[in-house]
Amino acid sequence: MSNEKKKAIVLLSGGIDSATTLAIAIRDGYEPCAITFNYGQRHVSELDAAKRVAESMGVKRRFVADIDLRSIGGSALTDSIDVPKNRSHKHIVSGIPVTYVPARNTIFLSFALAWAEVLNAHDIFIGVTAIDYSGYPDCRPEFIKTFEELANVATREGVSGHHFTIHAPLIHMTKAEIIRSGFSLGVDYSLTHSCYDPLPDGLACGKCDSCHLRKKGFAEAEIVDPTIYAQ
């Protein structure tokens, strides 16, 4: 009998949610294989954060996929559209913002699925949340459920009787609950990055939607936010 752990692919962006998801995959007994996307995001500090987070949790297998979403366009996260600042919480959580990247999680999960099939893994972890989620359609339970169905008809593994599971352990959690959960699992949030529009030296702007949700999450979790914000 093999003592090998079951492999799982974990989408790791370097933010709070994906770092917590990685810790949950490890807690659940998986050997995590972390996939990170270099997609032409303006906030490339994410990539360094993903590396630091993976190293801090002993991830042995990492894959950075280069995909040029900037050429496709259509988002403030990849184009020269201004990232909104100082929006109210109510405004942030209603509607779909300009930071929406068309079909981003569909593309990310497709690559994760391809890598899963090559590594003979049947579990994929993604840190989406439908609460405090800034209105992205591809962060909802319907999306995750439908992608799981797709994974099982799209692949050699799926049609051979194996079953792919898309795990979204944070989907019904608030940012504060996520932070508390990760904190209890030993996640070092000082290594993570959230800001959509960091300063040239990498400092978080403190004013974009993502900084706002991060600050609010730590405050509500009653845990000290290790982040240094420019404002």
Place this chain on the structure above:
Amino acid sequence: MSNEKKKAIVLLSGGIDSATTLAIAIRDGYEPCAITFNYGQRHVSELDAAKRVAESMGVKRRFVADIDLRSIGGSALTDSIDVPKNRSHKHIVSGIPVTYVPARNTIFLSFALAWAEVLNAHDIFIGVTAIDYSGYPDCRPEFIKTFEELANVATREGVSGHHFTIHAPLIHMTKAEIIRSGFSLGVDYSLTHSCYDPLPDGLACGKCDSCHLRKKGFAEAEIVDPTIYAQ
């Protein structure tokens, strides 16, 4: 009232099937926007063929997406695994061959979906066929149907009440039927490329599964095959 045609995204690889699909999208009254993938395929002659085919049909908007599936691995089409040669037809159409690229059509359609959303298009054409299809799971009607469902829950457009349609007009056609159909629409098949393992000068090998299906298709359609094969 606008006389503008409705845009459609057409996945264009440069082979017989995608060239025919492009002709069908044009026949159906769409303004085609062609997306081609540079995915580290061994048969890069495909990319030149896609350009020639698009130009011959007056496509105004083209997008070549660079995505590195070679780093993910797992296929004879991107890795240094031998492309099978001289297999019998029965052998070709049974089982999933080593030329299967994990999750390829899922990845391709995800990019097409992102581009569709940016261009405000709601129709995507893909030239998959479940007949003579070399056993790829992501060429079956179940896959197309499930991806269409996904498109409509994954995107801003989908949740805003628009409806994405994935058109797979060849799905129930044999290669001979596809060739006859394209021939009647004026497709110049001499511009297309099928071979999985072309010679250094671009000549089709004549022995791989794809060359076999091409030869057989023209023979059955009783149309002269314009291809020059090495053997």
